[in-house]
Amino acid sequence: MSDVIEYKCPACGGKLEFDSSSQKMKCPFCESEFEVDSIKDHDNCLENIKDDDMKWDSISGGEWQQGEAEIMKVYKCKSCGGEIITDQTTSASKCPYCDNPVVMLGNFAGDLKPDYIIPFKYDKEAAKAALYKHLEGRKLLPKVFKDQNHIDEIKGVYVPVWLFDVDAEGKMLFKGEKLRNWSDGKFNYIERNYYSIQREGNVEFERVPVDGSTKMQDDLMESIEPFDFKDAVEFKTAYLSGYLADRYDVSAEDSIERANDRIKNTTEQLFASTVQGYNSVSRENSSIRLKNGKAQYALYPVWILNTTWENKKYIFAMNGQTGKFVGDLPIDSGASARWFFGIAAVVTAVCFGISLILGLT
Template sequence: MAEILDFKCPNCGGAVRFDSSSQRMKCPYCDASFDVDELKSYEEEKQSGGQDRMEWDTSSGPKWEDDETENMAVYSCNSCGGEIIGDKSMGAASCPYCGSPVVIAGQFSGDLRPDYIIPFKLDKDQAVASLKKHLTGKKLLPKIFKSQNHIEEVKGVYVPFWLFQCEADARMTYRATRLRHWSDSKYRYTETSVYRVIREGSINFERVPVDGSSKMPDDLMESVEPFDWKESAEFSPGYLAGYLADRYDVTAEKSRERANARVKTSTSDAFRETVSGYSSVTPEGGSVRLSEGKVRYALYPVWVLNTTWKGQKYLFAMNGQTGKFVGNLPVDRGAYWRWFTGLTAVIGAAAYGLVWLLH
């Protein structure tokens, strides 16, 4: 009996035919086409059932160093069992396999448990819209930055903050001046009187925030302040679901220096407002003594956006409660110099006009 050859489509298993118009083997079921020699090789390989030879050299490749794995941790998703790799300060994340929100409960237990949390009020879409608004009206921003910068990451993060509370007894000194002007038929006179002004008193501070995460730039976190404390709540892990969260990796003890600087600056500014009636007032120094100092631990909501333009990364942040948006932008140098030249010309013209009037 003659042997019957039957060529099957590698895609769907249907019998393929030679198509004269294309000079190729064509499947009438899935419309796939193949070169004749290609299909022949496929059939011969299928019939022969050739033996596989698949060997790998698994001994090559660098090994992890101890200092590289020291801060790494592996967690397991309860929904799909997938492994989530992060650092030891990670407190909440999303599973990269199934997208389920994951809260690392152990990160917020015992002495690591936050006292308070301010929940997110604004969502991801509002953060992206705020970035677009932030780029609007910036005359020195390169025009193509809007269209060519790419948002690489938008993440809602609960940032750990230490809240310092104290009473400050302070003594501040200021250098103040008063000016008196007069003139006669020949000269104009200016008399400058210099004073040393002293202010003493007490001032209470509540919840002075200091960023407790080394991952977040302190100046960026201070720029998105203030947060409305009236909307705070006692901490519950349920608030973390769907967001990222870190526990602190900068201790309260290490945060004291920054808290002290903020308290001293705020005290000097508050006392400065009581010095009036002078032509100029300059802070000279002073001393602050703290009492009844207490520290609390809280999580504040922040949207963090990363964009890239011309190989450089730009970091933006938005207060997840109030919507305050901050971040640095590139400057169009050509536009800057055109603006600077125009401003110089305006000032020069104004100065010339003033001199002409005086004469």
């Protein structure tokens, strides 16, 4: 006895049945009707879309030349355990991420050598000016965020970034809906037509960035993107002079999942943007396969200011190449209460004045 094939309604997901009068597949739940061949084609498309295959071929990083690593020093944060590196001419006393003291471990050794570095284009004064502008007009901001001495602690840090190149082959199935409305004077009618929409193609990705530091929040780093790779140069230790560099603690292999998420989301958005002319569109299935994948290691310039307010850490970051500045701001509860009661007093006084006038009339 052969298995019975069940067809699902593309509109509501109910089980379709063959309607002899119309010679079509009909849903007993939403009463949608579909051509038999179109339902077969739709199911064939779903069956042919395979699971994602997002594997990578090669992960690269340079080797240090003789004498290069020896001229750099390593500092370790007593609080968060992070390690930062810099050249022998630059000292570090505090961690750029948590503001706690750092101790010198000794000379640098191990790790991969960065393939590229984007040098800082904006200096410390530009970063401070951007921070002042960010704080401008914020009356409910705690005083610590406006303190000049604290703002002077903004630090230039090269953040480790893995750059992923890959060719993505995508195949996706969408469901589109078109509505037609009309009236005969007595009733209003709505006709719903459903369409199975297929898209497939290739997308080339170059240098998809994933930061290699657990101390630098992914969403914060991504919020100051993009970095323009045209300014990238071959890494040389001279670029570290006067700056700190975060020592990566997330390997390229461990960064692949984040890279795949970014690649998958972008590919799906690109394909979805080609589906137009429908009242609504939903993605039913997708398959993304990667090939020729490789990763390289780079350092990106970031100005960082961190502080703690009411036991919560706040980090501000500025793109050291483009000047883009981001950061969440807290509200001083005391200032907020004073402001609220001040507004309430004004409103009460106005209301009292109105009542008095009404009482005299």
